Amino acid sequence: MTASPLATSPAMLSPLDPDPALHLLRRATFGPTAQMAADVIRRGSSAWLEDQLQPTRIADGAVNAFLTRYSTLTFSAAKLASLTVASERQLTFTETVEATLVRQIWSNRQLVEVMVDFWSNHLNVFGALAPAWTAKSLEDRVVIRKHALASFESLLLADARSAAMLMYLGNDKSRLDRPNENYGRELLELHTVGIDAGFTEADVLNSAYVLTGRTCDEKRQYYYRPDWHYVGPVKVLGWSSANSTASGGLAVGDSYLRYLARHPSTALALSRKLAIRFVSDDPPDSLVNALADVYLANGTAIVPWLRALFGSAEFVDSIGRKARRPLEDVVASIRAMGIGLPVGSNKTAISEIRAISVWLDNQPFSYRAPTGYPDIASRWHSVTGTVSRWNVHRTLVAGAPAGLTYPALDQLLAGPPMATHGQMVDRLTNALTRQIFRSDHRQALLTAAGMTDGEPFNKRKVDQMLPNLTVLALDSPYLLLR
Amino acid sequence: MTSPAQSRLIIAAAERVKTGLAEQEALWRHGFTRRRFLAGAGMVATACLGSQLVTSRYAFAAPATGNGKTLVYVFLRGGFDGLGTVIPGSDPDYIAARGSMAIPNGSLLNLDRTFGLHPSVAALLPLWTSGQLGIVHAVGATESSRSHFDAQEQVERGVASPGTHTGWLARVLAEMGPGTTFRAVSEGVTVARSLAGAPGAIAMSGIESLTLLDSQPAMLTALESLFTGLDDPAGAHGLNTLKAMADAIPIQAQFPTPAPGAVYPNDGVGDRMADIARLIKADAGLRVATLDIGGWDMHTNAGAVTGDMANNLAALSQTLSAFATDVGPRISDVTVVTMSEFGRRLARNGSSGTDHGKGGVMFLLGGGVRGGLVHGAWPGLAPAALVQGDLATPNDYRDVLGEVAQRTLGLGSLTSVFPGHTYSPLGVMS
Structure with a gap:
């Protein structure tokens, strides 16, 4: 991690240091810290990466201890459903956001946090709105975090049982006689095969039919309601089902979701998105194709897919080809400065970091459209956004938000x-x-x-x-x- | 260096935005469609930072291009329900298909023998009567997709084929030559797709936001060096930001508040529109402005005379009406045009909403508009006239945008703006 000789290949024109270990840290974490740089050198890049891919191996005591101050994070599904007072429900969402910020900034399990962010945007739910608060809080735990390094198939199956997603895309109201196409469409277009997979309007309608019955009750708890399920033959792309009983509709839907998760077009669409997150805004097809093969060969498992990504020549060649989004900039700045968690029980500073994320239009789980936050640098080229980032740097250097542990x-x-x-x-x-x-x-x-x-x-x-x-x-x- | 007092200003500003947003979000208790407001930096009272800053070193006043007029392109994102806004109220096909969502004829604001306005659009009626507001119905792209993202791509490019990467407004600007820093502005977080490829187009959330804490000349000089000589778009963007900060200073002193009587909704969008009016009044050289207003994708519980759609329409109308009041006589130098990626289906769906459709509505506001008219051919709503259950699009959106660009900005041929399209104006401008 010292100055390197001037690079000569065109890919290395970036002013960023091409040291491979440093490159890995810049991409697989929310920003290098002195400690992590030392860890990578001590363990070696491969061993460090393997630890990150099995995060329970990594101690994270300080963050876990701090997070005990957010009491709603451990609320059971039943407890969340029992909340009726608006402020109590809202607190479940704000604590979920603030815990996410704490983990992004201070967790040692950085790669899983990067993937939580990736999947939270891929399967975006606008969680900041009142109807979503408790459901998003639950979904963050039982869908996104639980499956972030598991398989896309398991993630998708869990997501299609999430009240947060079903409400966000209107599937909770979709019935056999009056289907709401929103989720059925975005499942195809955004979550799985992608717009170029050749699905038709008839496929979209059938997709909506397959998903009818997946709804939630007035307490925003997911359940399957057979009498709302459309019964009869359904066909989407190369998948079809007789779908002959209402009671069997959930299993039919699961079969459909498994088909979509393992579809070659899904493999390509997800691999491109992964490469955009980790390699460049316009990743080479060679990488996308290779990642899609790994994804399919491993039954949509996420860990081998990430291993292939970080081991690829295209990854190695992509020094400095990504720009941090506004919140990533703030997180990386705090990490770079070595600023520590608040001492004692002070959560105000974290709430102020959340305020900064809102101010920068980048609060987690708060993008309105189902696409999630853009991950392309040009989409964030706002002059206001850049002045605001620079102002946040000045704020941090002046010692605010107060309450964090600022080294001299x-x-x-x-x-x-x-x-x-x-x-x-x-x-x-x-x-x-x-x-x-x-x-x-x-x-x-x-x-x-x-x-x-x-x-x-x-x-x-x-x-x-x-x-x-x-x-x-x-x-x-x-x-x-x- | 930045003082603790200054740093507290940033935190306080951020806290105000967070609190304001949380209050808005808490109001939307019933559904996901009610998300009109924009988040963000724009809502910040960054004015409180003061503008004691920045050298004039980067400031330069390039001559303003064009005829001094401005095109404001408002994109109603999500699929704007034209049929639920400019309503053929006595059409039995409308009444039958919309069912409980149909607006009773007696509630409509009559426009002509066919159409009435949704009652929540009342704020626009005086502009219709005075001839500054025109409407195009059954307008859209014949080859359009029912995917939001595909359809938005297509209409913002202005070309059906994905082979053209630039936005239609970028090609309009290419015809006009260079201009000031504020020649092409997207009010919001990102540069609009319609401006993609326009050199120097900027996204910003209010002229007041372009104030850097503690910006001594030595720091600005260093920033300029740090963003120079980079093989990355971040370099050009950093330099653009420095220039915008400097050029903002003389404008920040002008028209700090909207004109008397111009009351914008307090929803984030209103502030953005007020900023566009401010740039126009300050003669900042604004030729093209874009504004996104989201929240029109009403698959669920859209409401009828009251409800989500009514609330959104009221806010939109108030925004446009306040803008007209705010710019005052300068309205003769402005055309505002609204559009969406598609209209919504004629029939309601199972969730008291509507799914993605086809033909929609565009509003035109400005001194040069042939107002008080619903322009374009009307195909009707009879089953045989529908296209897969949707209002047809006998009127091409490019014919409307082309005419607006020509008559507002003094553009000549539209061949390069809408390649492959045979231009056939509808006569929406006088």
Whole structure:
């Protein structure tokens, strides 16, 4: 993780350090930390990745201890359903969001958190609205988190029994005599085979028919209601069923969902999406095709699929080809600065981080359309968004949100004595981004601080300039790109 | 460096947005369709940050292009129910198909012998009467898809074939040459698909939001260097942001509040529309503005005289009406056009809503509009006239957009804007 020789291949024109271990950390986590960089070096990239793919192997005591302060996270389905007071119901959602933020920032089980984010967007539910609060809280646990590293088939089957999804896409009201096509359509178009798979309007209607009966009660608990299920032959793409009884409708639906999960078009659509998350906004077909093969060969299992992704040449060649979305930028900045969990029982600071995520239009589980948050850099090119990110960096460096554990900025310079201001800038950028900046960017920081490269280290001047230098490193492409 | 007091401003601003949004979200107790409001940075009172900042180093006033007029493209995302808004109220096919969702004839605001407006659109009636508001019915794309995303792609590209990647407004701007930083603005989180490929098009959530805490010249100079020489679009975007911050300063001083009598709804969307009016009044060089208004995908419990659709329509009408009041005499320099990816099915579905349909409605507002008329051919709702159960689209959306672009922005030929389309104007502009 030190400065590397100038790269020559076109894929390496990025200013980001091409060190493979650092590249892996930038992609498989919400941002490298000093501790994780040390872990990767100690364990080796492959062993580190295997740990991340089996997250129960990784200790996460501090985060788990902190999360005990969010009492609704352990509410049973029955307890959630029993809540009637709006503020109590809303709390289940806000605690789910805040727990997600805590895990993204401080959990050692980073890859599973990245995949929770991936699946939460792939199977997006707009959880912030009142009808969804408790259902989304439950769905986060029993659908998304439970299956995030299992198989897509198990994830999809669970999702199609989730009150949150069924309400969000109107399937809770869909009946044999008056089907609501919304879920049946998005299941095909967004969740599985994709728009180019060649399904017809008749397929969409049949898809809706197959799913009739999957609904929820007035307490927003999922159940299957046979008398709402459409009975009769159904056919979608290459799948068909006599669907001859109302009581058998749930099993027919499961057979349909399994067919969709294992469809070659689903393999391609999901593999492209995975490659967009982890490789580049326009991933090569060679990678997408190879991932689709792995996905199908392993019965939609997620771990071998991720292993193939991180082991691919296309992944290795994609240094710096992704940009962080606004919330990822905030999370990575907090991780880079080494800011710790609040001491004691103070949850206010986490609530303020959630406020920042709302302000940046990127609160988890809060995208309105069923597509989920976009994962393409150009979709986030808002000048307001960029000014706002830069303002968040200034806010963090000034010590807000209050209540988090902020190390003194000069801790970023910890180590042997530095002789020059040039060495100081390198030490600082290495602490924040795990790399030395390109020479013109390094010079830009020195100039902003009124310093020169060879100038002897002056503690007073450095202390005075550290906040601005830290802000600039966080604003820079070295943190924006991943 | 940023002071603790300044950093508290950011947290406080973020908290206000969070609280405001949570209050709105808590109001929507019944269904998922009621999600008109936009989230976001735009709702922030970033004005409170003050604008004591930024050097003028990046500021440059490129000459404004074009004739000084502005096209405002409002996209009603999700499939706008034109049949439930501009209503053939005495048509027995409408009454039968919509059932309990049909608006009683006596509640409609009469427009002509065929159509009446949904009563929640009352705020637009004075503009209709004064001839500044026109309507196109049964409009859409004949080859359209029933997928939101496919259909939006198609109409925002302005071309059916996916071979054309740029948006139709980007091609309009290409005909007009360069301009100011605020020549093409999407008010919202992302640059609209219709502007994809337009050099310099920016997304922003209000001119007030472009204020950086603690932006000493040395810091701005460093940021400029950090985003220079990057083999990544992030570089150009960073530089664009610096320029927009600088160019925003003189505009931030002007028209800080809407004109008297211009009352925008307090739903996030209203603020965005107010900002478009502000850029027009401040002569910021705005030629094309886009605004997204979501929440029209009403598969469930859409309501009738009251309910979700009625609430959304009231907010839309109030937004357009406040905009007209706000820009005042400058309305003669503006055309607002609304459209959606498709209309909704004639028949209601099983959830007291409607599924995705075909022909829809476009509203046109501005000084150059031939107002007080429902334009275009009307195919009717008889079973034989429907296309797979939907209102047909005898009127092509490109003929409307093309005429609006020509007459508002002074464009010549539309060959490059809508390639492959034979332009046949409907006479919606005077």
